[in-house]
Amino acid sequence: xxxxxxxxxxxxxxxxxxxxxxxxxxxxxxxxxxxxxxxxxxxxxxxxxxxxxxxxxxxxxxxxxxxxxxxxxxxxxxx
Amino acid sequence: xxxxxxxxxxxxxxxxxxxxxxxxxxxxxxxxxxxxxxxxxxxxxxxxxxxxxxxxxxxxxxxxxxxxxxxxxxxxxxxxxxxxxxxxxxxxxxxxxxxxxxxxxxxxxxxxxxxxxxxxxxxxxxxxxxxxxxxxxxxxxxxxxxxxxxxxxxxxxxxxxxxxxxxxxxxxxxxxxxxxxxxxxxxxxxxxxxxxxxxxxxxxxxxxxxxxxxxxxxxxx
Numbered sequence: 001x002x003x004x005x006x007x008x009x010x011x012x013x014x015x016x017x018x019x020x021x022x023x024x025x026x027x028x029x030x031x032x033x034x035x036x037x038x039x040x041x042x043x044x045x046x047x048x049x050x051x052x053x054x055x056x057x058x059x060x061x062x063x064x065x066x067x068x069x070x071x072x073x074x075x076x077x078x079x
Numbered sequence: 080x081x082x083x084x085x086x087x088x089x090x091x092x093x094x095x096x097x098x099x100x101x102x103x104x105x106x107x108x109x110x111x112x113x114x115x116x117x118x119x120x121x122x123x124x125x126x127x128x129x130x131x132x133x134x135x136x137x138x139x140x141x142x143x144x145x146x147x148x149x150x151x152x153x154x155x156x157x158x159x160x161x162x163x164x165x166x167x168x169x170x171x172x173x174x175x176x177x178x179x180x181x182x183x184x185x186x187x188x189x190x191x192x193x194x195x196x197x198x199x200x201x202x203x204x205x206x207x208x209x210x211x212x213x214x215x216x217x218x219x220x221x222x223x224x225x226x227x228x229x230x231x232x233x234x235x236x237x238x239x240x241x242x243x244x245x246x247x248x249x250x251x252x253x254x255x256x257x258x259x260x261x262x263x264x265x266x267x268x269x270x271x272x273x274x275x276x277x278x279x280x281x282x283x284x285x286x287x288x289x290x291x292x293x294x295x296x297x298x299x300x
Contacts, residue, residue: 068139
């Protein structure tokens with residue numbers, strides 16, 4: 001079973017990297033970009049075969065380590 | 080004062096911090112991150128550097144190391160903890176200090192000496208300074224942008240928990256905050272490096288007073 005964790009800065013937290021990417025894109029001539037936010041994706045291979053249980057465990061991992069919930073939000077996909 | 084300096088793989092200010100403590104008269108023990116308990120100590124120092132290569136987030140892996148559980152217990156039992164630069168990042172990741180440290184607003188690593196003002200002399204770390212006193216400490220960081228929402232900044236102000244403020248904000252930190260205290264003011268984290276200004280050969284001794292004023296503290300008082 002695989003888990004994919006998406007981690008993004010929370011709304012309202014300024015993302016300086018996203019801003020820099022937006023500037024670089026407009027320099028390349030890509031117009032009309034009103035915002036860029038950059039996050040990260042973490043893929044986990046799990047021995048667990050129960051999707052619900054796996055989702056719970058991965059959420060726990062996010063709370064404890066994978067995300068800093070002061071500034072980041074996360075979502076978990078199990079497949 | 081018995082001081083311990085935690086050493087992680089990637090710490091690089093650990094020996095400087097030990098020198099600063101010793102100059103102030105402390106007995107210093109270096110403690111490897113795999114230890115799961117602390118010897119009897121009054122102050123724990125978490126040094127600057129790049130613990131665990133800054134993987135995942137600065138300080139995130141270090142905050143989960145065995146020794147950090149012991150540091151959290153030490154703080155919860157009223158012990159003193161100072162975290163400098165990466166040490167400050169570790170302390171926010173453990174939850175001992177509020178807020179978080181993000182990439183500098185200008186996206187550049189900044190290495191220079193900056194002007195700070197003392198937020199409050201009402202702590203064992205800053206008792207040797209006066210309120211509003213101007214100091215010069217070096218900064219050297221890429222992730223020093225202290226993020227706190229308006230409520231947290233207001234609470235830190237109201238509770239007199241801002242240790243140092245930047246005179247000219249170099250990195251986008253909320254409220255110009257360079258260093259903060261825990262609610263009991265026994266845990267302090269700051270991005271600037273006081274241990275790099277404790278000897279006339281450093282060009283300044285502005286940081287020496289911080290270590291000297293810690294000398295009388297006891298974790299059990």
